[in-house]
Amino acid sequence: MAHRAAVVANKFLSLARQAGQTLTPMQLLKLVYLAHGWTLGLYRRPLISDPIEAWKYGPVIPTLYNEIRSYRSDPVSQPILGFHDTLSSDEDAVVQRVYDIYGGLSGPALSRLTHAPGTPWSQTYEPLSFGERIPNDVIQDYYVQRVKS
Template structure:
């Protein structure tokens, strides 16, 4: 079947991850996700997925930009919203996310979704993957994310 070869088994795209996060927003509670915040949530999701499962959550590259990690393809897709809130997508297909992925994305959203875009930006600036990439190629490698986020998991488990 053609579709099975287009993406690695079970791999979703950055757009799928973005839609999942955007669908979690509780606008009545005053939640909103801007492009800046969305980029940081994808970075954390990718990092923890690499650390836990030794494989990327989505195939698109993450780069170190001035305001932290960015998936360029996704940034340009949502750029039209400027610094404002991105509306909840109407076409989220929750059947494409397996239980492991849902669990990870829910955890990332519950931990990091509570912070403002600028707080997340500042947090990523203190982290090795962004600092390393900002000084070198500009691309945040899967290897640097995996190594860094493994230390974060180890820290949480030690508590």
């Protein structure tokens, strides 16, 4: 069962807190997107139920963005209230692994990574339009290929 993006974001905030680190809104948005992508690639099922859109600086989850945008470029200092759900062991392992691999990258570095040529964002983004949805099948196809390589 797919979760709300804020549930996964809260898990990343918890991992960062345990590691004595913080995450900015940009980092959090990209980490949730990456965990969703890798879950689609590894298990062929979505991690989050929220739609993902192709914005200028990469993929964005608008519902999550609206929850944390008040932090601007400051670290997200509190869990997102009202979003408590338990991840399966597979999902939890993907989130942990994504944090281990990508958690130390800056927001701009994660943005560059998620909107490089060939990514789902680059296949979807239209410079003159706003909020083009990135379909899960496009994300899954990309991450299935990444899993295989």
